[in-house]
Amino acid sequence: MSEVRTLDVSALPPGAFGSRSLTFWGTLGIVVIEGTVFALAIGAYFYLVTRFPAWPPHGVAAPDLRWGTINTLILLASLIPNELARRAGEHVDLQRVRIWMVACLVLAVGFNVVRVYEFAHLNVMWDHDAYGSIVWLVLGLHTTHIVTDFLDSSVLTVLMFTGPVEEHRFVDVEENAVYWYFVVLSWLPIYGVIYWAPRLL
């Protein structure tokens, strides 16, 4: 048998952070999919605008600004502990990871609760007409994300307390923060559409 040259990879680390990790690409895939869902739902919203003589329809008030705006602020505020958690993950600092993830979850409870008030003050029911249906759908789609993000972040946070905590779990912390960014930032155009489009159109 001839001499076989080798490429020895045994010294390579057993993982990596950021876009070097597979988890990042999986998260990116989810972001693309869900971003497309939001974009299409918003597209359907504006399509329906063209089919109505008035928007919101006659006799229907635009959604109350108060709760949506409060929630926008809470969501944006959650980006602070989120970024700090992300950095703590990247720095492999378990103590800080625990603190900032719990902070995130506290704010997540906040924005999930306020979301209930948002639904209650949309000033239209989902079965009123197509306007009501699309408003509830767009808000509902985003709500699915804040609920699931809260749940999956909770599970990860519990793990960071109970253990076993391996070094590669800090990559999960970092990538979870990336998804959280998506959930919060995707809210901004949705907020604009639900709360401001009826007022500006």
Next chain:
Amino acid sequence: MLWVCGAVFVVVTTALLLSIVRGINNNNRSKQDAELPSERVLANGVGASVGLTVLTLILLLVASIVTGRTVGSPLAGSSAVTIAITGHQWWWEIQYEDAVPSRRVVTANELHIPINRPVVLKVTSRDVIHSFWVPNLQGKRDLIPGYTTAIWLQADRTGFFRGQCAEFCGMQHAHMAFDVIADSDRDFEGWLEAMRQPGRDPAPSTRRGRDIFMQSRCAGCHAIRGTEAAGQIAPDLTHIATRSTLGAGTLPNTPENLAAWIQDPQRMKPGNQMPANPLPEEDVQALVAYLETLR
């Protein structure tokens, strides 16, 4: 379009077959690399083919847009006849428009048009999406609830043209046909005038049939102008005897078929909206006799 596409198919398939023959030949003759076509030659070939393709496609594109413009707009000139078509599961409601309300005509499943005059159809649907299509006269147009769109057609010769629903609309989509009869202007106006007349008062011999019609549930769905029957959800029967088919093209319109249809429409067109009417035999015959007078 067909010729161009046919030519493209022949050219490409020939090139393919030639390349297969060449390739096998190269193999069998164990050609050296230098004897095979160079990358430069191949690049020129592919480039030229792509260029030709782009040109051909642009030509086809222009041709199709120009044709579309032409076919899409009615010919200018003489007065158009305007007809409103409403699709139902599984029949066609037809209304001839007129500025004078009393001159409007309502019928079902059969329309007459004058030759050499544009006919504008305003189409919509009362329930699900249907599609109005008379292949020999014009392309199809979908009837969509919530939308009313306009399509035009024009017949250049007298004759009988068959149309059929061309968008799947449920159980009996296969049995939703209609007739278009192109008449001379004079015959068309004559037909229209006849259709404007209310249903004839029955002769004494057929009065019983009319009474059965009014007392049974027929009048709840069907209308016969000039009587108290004013149902809106089924075909207008004021001139039922003039139509050539029953059930939107399902059966020829004969007294026997009419009798069978009345008693059990589900047998011939299962799932359609008309319920069975198990009337005694003499009642059915009387009913048919009356309906046959509605010319």
Next chain:
Amino acid sequence: MTGRAYAASGGHLDRLEQTWADPKGPAGWFTHVDHKSIGRRYLVTAFSFFLIGGALAALMRLQLSRPDNTVLGPDLYNQIFTTHGTTMMFLFAVPVMQGLGIYLVPLMVGARSIAFPRLVAYSYWMFLFGGIFLFASFLLNAAPDVGWFSYPPLAESLYTPSKRADVWAQLITFTEVASLAVAVALITTALKLRAPGMTLNRLPIFVWAQIVTSFMVLFAMPAVMLASTSLILDRLVGTHFFDVEHAGDALLWQHMFWFFGHPEVYIIFIPGTGIVSTIITTFSRRRMFGYLAVVLSLVATAFMGFGLWVHHMFATGLPQLGASFFTAASIIIAVPTGTQIFCWIATLWSGRLTVKSPMLWILGFFTIFIVGGLTGVMLAAVPLNTQVHDTFFVVAHFHYVLIGGAVFPLFAAFYYWYPKFTGRLLSERLGAWVFGLFFVGFNLTFFPMHVLGLHGMPRRVYTYPAAMGWGNLNLLASLGAAVMACAVVLFVVDAIRALVAGVVAPWNPWNAGTLEWATSSPPPNSNFPRPPTVAGREPLWQNPPDQPVVVGLRDDARDVLVTHVLDAEPDHRLLFPEPSVWPFLTAITTTVLFVWSIFTPWAVVYGAVPVFVTMVGWFWPKSPAEGGTQLWPFSRRTLPRPNEAPAAGGAI
């Protein structure tokens, strides 16, 4: 390059095989994460749905063979044609191409595993359960009956009060979840798990096709999921997206559906072109001419495919200017496809060609797909479209492009890769018969349909009057279908025969150049005992004799090399998951949620709880250091930050 050079020492090899072995036996079957196992299941299951869909088509052809026929009544016929289309599009065409990707992409890029193996396993169960759900409904007289694109208002509860349309809509959810998951896995595999040296311009065209397709899936499938969810909401909780009475819009559905529906056909076709490129390259024994042009054509087709959807709506009465744009796009998309065709012809022309069974199917692909593509150009013209839309002309067109563009390459793929999957060769002689019967049968069945459409025969009719004169061509089409059925039966017979009595296949029976042939047939559990590196696009033809192999991966755990996206330089190692039952359990809970939710909206709340439980079970660590990294507490990090170099780089 033969296998001998890579043979490793006995003990190490045995350990490696054992490490990568999925559990045997019936119980173990539910825990498999090996991409080859999942890929095989996808292929067998998808092909089974092809057979079922074909049987449904045979019933349709039987009913339509004579005018005014009474074999099938309208209700059953409507369920059958809907289920035929739904099965072929959602349960066969996309899953079978993804199944090929799941099996072959990791091998072609030189990896030991697919990325996210448990996710891929989960996707298989979702696909299977979705199919079972559809056919269980069929047996319960609740098969969908409103066409495979389910237009409202017909699909709304007012006109379809039964659960049939809900079954359709939820089937979509099952299959789209499965497809999306596989797409993410395939993209990640092709970007991050490549053999060192496999820069992007050395990626096999088959892998490019799978990547492009997977991106299309990510952008297109959400549209149909959104549409089907909106339909269920209309039917279940009284929203009014599509119902006119409350200012909903029937055309909104069409836009949303066809925004998915048009890319869907390219999702089916593009992997087919990847197969064609692969097989032409191998049998011409030269690299593909115009590699860059072919790859760019794939990308261009994918982009343009998203701009055509309104050509399904030309009969709705849209403004002419808008329609013209879509006509232009629908015609111009022929350019990238044509470019690929010309590159293929150039490769054949300048190659040294042998014609074996796979090549026969490629030849069939050319002739049939081109006819379909040309009728597509015809259909792009609005005046022609408004005549032949919704007639058998369209039925002929899409069967020519789909069967020509996907099924013919698929059969070519079966004959080409069967030895790799099973270690046996299919019969060349029977292969010629299968091809001949299928080719002739196909043309007998579908060519007459062009004429029938031009003679006015609409689609989706359970019968037609004798007076129309459509009877003879319909009879011919039905006879052709019988011939096709014979071909398929013969293929299945040969496939089973070969499994037990076929000629044993060597590592590389076709002398091909890509990496899946650089290992045994079928591959060992670890795919490559020593993972390869590459120096060219066709590694088995171009690698120098001393091309390095990768060493240093653990053989006591499922250690995989992760490389950089652009240049495939080694970056880090990663321990991949052990076999697990949690994907299967999560698929069970998800299925319960999905099926339950067509009956009550509260299912979304209550059904979510078991789903959450199984997902936690999936995620939670099963043993302390299963990820191969150090346990907390530790003092020094070993995993590099995004911009840090690896601790000590691997060296050639």
